[in-house]
Amino acid sequence: MHTDDDLVPILEDAHASRTVSRAPVWRILIVDDDEEVHASTRYALGGVHAAGRALEMAHAHSAAEARALLRADRDFAVILLDVVMETDSAGLDMVEFIRNDMRMSEVRIILRTGQPGYAPELDVFNDYDINDYRTKAELTRIRLITAITSALRSYQQIRTIAEHKRGLELIIGASSDLMERKANGSFAEAVLNQLATVLQRPVDGIVCTREEVATRDDDPAALHIIGASGRYGGATSSNLSGICDPAAIELIRASLKTRGHCFNDTCAAIHLKSGTHEGLVLIDTAGPLPEAERGLLEVFAANIAASFGNVRLFERLNHIAYHDSLTGLPNRTSFICRLNDVVTRRTNVTVALVDLRHFSDLNNGLGQETGNALLTAVAYRMQRRLGAESIVARMSADVFGLIGPADLIRPERILELFAAPFEVADNWIPVGVTIGLYRSTGDEPKGLTLLRRANIALNHARHGSSERHAYFAREMEDSARARLQLVDNLRLAFRARELQVWFQPQVMLSTRQVTGVEALLRWPDGHGGFVSPPGEFIPLAEYSGLILELGEWVIGEACAAFMRMRQHAPRLEHIAVNVSMPQFRHPGFARTVAALMQRHGVANGQLEIEVTESLAMDEPRLVIGCMRALRQAGASIAIDDFGTGYSSLAHLRELPIDCLKIDRAFVTEIDSAQGGVFAETMITFARKLGIAVVAEGVETATQDDFLRSHGCEAGQGYLYARPMPLPELVEWLATRQP
Structure with missing residues (x-):
């Protein structure tokens, strides 16, 4: 749901001058x-x-x-x-x-x-x-x-x-080998090898690092071993106190406390410091070091410190590049790298994309801080429950990616993760998900292929599956490719002015007088047929962003056509145009409608904006605000397809509407055993609210009689007239006898 976070334009200087004396x-x-x-x-x-x-x-x-x-x-x-x-x-x-x-x-x-x-x-x-x-x-x-x-x-x-x-x-010096190291393990190995070269003998040594935020400055337990050689070899997961004698532990403690190099008769502790991290190299000396060798170690330590900083810098850059800063999970780039590894190794895995449903509504309602906490909680639960066999990544704001074996990455297991609500800021928040999955076959050309197919499955689950999850199938990819081609063709057809606005009359049932028309978008193929039905290409126009430009054109064409119709039918009261959610979300929509009405001379109330019931219920605060703005601009408002959205009748009372259009499905029921119960209920409801009623899809005299006898004001359907292009409609209006 989008309310105050939708973009609303205001007048402001486009190139504000920059002042000198102010905060950065x-x-x-x-x-x-x-x-x-x-x-x-x-x-x-x-x-x-x-x-x-x-x-x-x-x-x-x-x-x-x-x-x-x-x-x-x-x-x-x-x-x-x-x-x-x-x-x-x-x-x-x-x-x-x-x-x-x-x-x-x-x-x-x-x-x-x-x-x-x-x-x-x-x-x-x-x-x-x-x-x-x-x-x-x-x-x-x-x-x-x-x-x-x-x-x-x-x-x-x-x-x-x-x-x-x-x-x-500026401080890079002697050891190019160390400076080329990009990971702690490789760096530690190179340090010990270089020390052996400097001292001209094999070295028994340990390289350690620690975060500067250790609880005690001189606590050796805070050190993490990243490399070892000689008698310490293989000790990278050990505790220092378990492999070093008490004298060495005390030397380490002294080095950490003074943050300097320390020596005794059997070993040397070389202290490293870079940024917020510090390190320490402990080597056995088998006796007191000569002053010359101490000097060599101290000079070499300066190079190690610089190189150590370079390693830590690279690791931080690498972490930033491949991890999500909020959750700490691998990000999209890292996820694709893992998928490329899957392709290289010809591994059979399942890839899943998990979309948190209505996350933007929650983020808007509870605040971004709570939203971030919820994302972190989701990441933690998924990692903990799925374990080391899987890879969990954050792909975008509210979509997570999973890679793992097929018996682990499956819809039932993923849905189990979200069965219980998440505790965030003393609230228990339930989270629903939509899942798209793809089972790799081992013959995909690249990692992006796996991701694209999982995404196609996710889109199918969002729009075409009642179960909220779907596995990729070849026909989905073919369908997606066909839709993309249709979008391209639609854009070209619009630019070439091949689209047309047709019109279907609305008839007053009591008098048979034509009082209104509805504008309907059509895509003719030039041979008497149509390239694609509106129910197919209009959603694609919405998805592609073309609907804003296309919708404005339709409203302009409808206004111009209405003024021409009134020359032949002066009693014509209004023309109706359907609009979509992207148009409602656009901050300048009401102003655009007002400008088009003024340009073509359409009076207040003569342009009716139709909104589907499901759209009105989807983002009610946004829709109500836009409806009010449209009414202030002079347009009237109708709810289209009424009865199909399963909305609350009480909630509909809050909408600033002028007309209800009964969906054709309920009009058709008049001829069935149902006998028009739903249509009668809707008419009664609208009349009690003082709202006009138009029935869509009227095709039989029985339907017409029923609607008229129960107080429905107007009807629209093949019984009265089919949709037709403007020249044909003008001729029809000129010859029609009410």
């Missing part, structure tokens, strides 16, 4: 060719503080304008970049310009698009270090702030690491 800010560059996006982003981020600073926005309305701006001013932490602008590749070309031409490696880039079909390949994300990718329809205010905050934290870490790296480069 994070500068955000918004690159998009849609002014509505700029306005809504300004409003969404206005007054927001993230990562300890306020946000300042700069705006570019094209890739060319953004290039000119960046050449003059590079001081940006995050760039919000539209994928498709002047050309389909404008956004990705801009990314290449930022990374390669401008050499801006630290700035974080978030791609946004209204057309998910243009999502870049994974290689593009990796090659150009893209921080995030979102469709504009899903990027609500909360999600936008979350994405910005995550990007700013990443920017801070990269800047900090860059500063540390620059400092390290």
